[in-house]
Amino acid sequence: GDSVTQMEGPVTLSEEAFLTINCTYTATGYPSLFWYVQYPGEGLQLLLKATKADDKGSNKGFEATYRKETTSFHLEKGSVQVSDSAVYFCALRGETSGSRLTFGEGTQLTVNP
Amino acid sequence: EAGVVQSPRYKIIEKKQPVAFWCNPISGHNTLYWYLQNLGQGPELLIRYENEEAVDDSQLPKDRFSAERLKGVDSTLKIQPAELGDSAVYLCASSKNVLDTQYFGPGTRLTVL
Numbered sequence: 001g002d003s004v005t006q007m008e009g010p011v012t013l014s015e016e017a018f019l020t021i022n023c024t025y026t027a028t029g030y031p032s033l034f035w036y037v038q039y040p041g042e043g044l045q046l047l048l049k050a051t052k053a054d055d056k057g058s059n060k061g062f063e064a065t066y067r068k069e070t071t072s073f074h075l076e077k078g079s080v081q082v083s084d085s086a087v088y089f090c091a092l093r094g095e096t097s098g099s100r101l102t103f104g105e106g107t108q109l110t111v112n113p
Numbered sequence: 114e115a116g117v118v119q120s121p122r123y124k125i126i127e128k129k130q131p132v133a134f135w136c137n138p139i140s141g142h143n144t145l146y147w148y149l150q151n152l153g154q155g156p157e158l159l160i161r162y163e164n165e166e167a168v169d170d171s172q173l174p175k176d177r178f179s180a181e182r183l184k185g186v187d188s189t190l191k192i193q194p195a196e197l198g199d200s201a202v203y204l205c206a207s208s209k210n211v212l213d214t215q216y217f218g219p220g221t222r223l224t225v226l
Contacts (some may be wrong), residue, residue: 043204049214099215100158102159
């Protein structure tokens with residue numbers, strides 16, 4: 001079945017550091033890929049998405065590129081801020097799974113001033 | 114535009130007691146989801162509604178869990194009787210249609226003692 005694997009957390013960075021959170025997936029065909037973010041006390045919010053190979057999703061300075069050859073969708077940001085502290089979830093929607101989202105375990109990011 | 118509303122935000126009950134969670138989706142959203150999020154894990158789909166119809170409930174433990182979406186708007190998820198292992202966050206999400214972006218509520222954190 002479909003699955004998503006995220007790098008283990010938590011991740012702690014200083015402000016303005018470069019961020020990478022790794023995400024790899026297993027799915028048949030061409031799934032759609034997503035990054036969701038969950039700020040403390042809030043619901044999950046869609047951060048960015050990509051629906052086909054080589055697409056790059058971007059939002060709020062975050063980027064992720066859909067790499068079919070490595071089945072990856074790594075999240076990057078060039079300069080993190082304290083306000084980026086949150087839990088980040090990688091997710092996929094398989095071709096045959098309707099609207100069902102399969103999530104990774106989540107990665108806790110803490111950015112210190 | 115108001116987001117997905119859930120209540121209560123927190124609930125503490127003793128095992129074997131019943132409990133119910135309520136969700137009000139974003140106005141005009143036809144598709145409604147209930148997810149279970151265990152501590153340190155990503156959400157897992159319990160059930161999906163298209164209007165009033167439950168179209169994906171394969172992951173719902175039907176011996177103790179039930180859900181309804183009367184009139185195709187608000188939804189209620191019930192557990193009876195609750196077990197210790199049900200302690201988790203229950204998330205509601207909605208989308209305009211089945212493949213559109215899912216918007217999540219803040220969740221209900223259930224603790225079963």
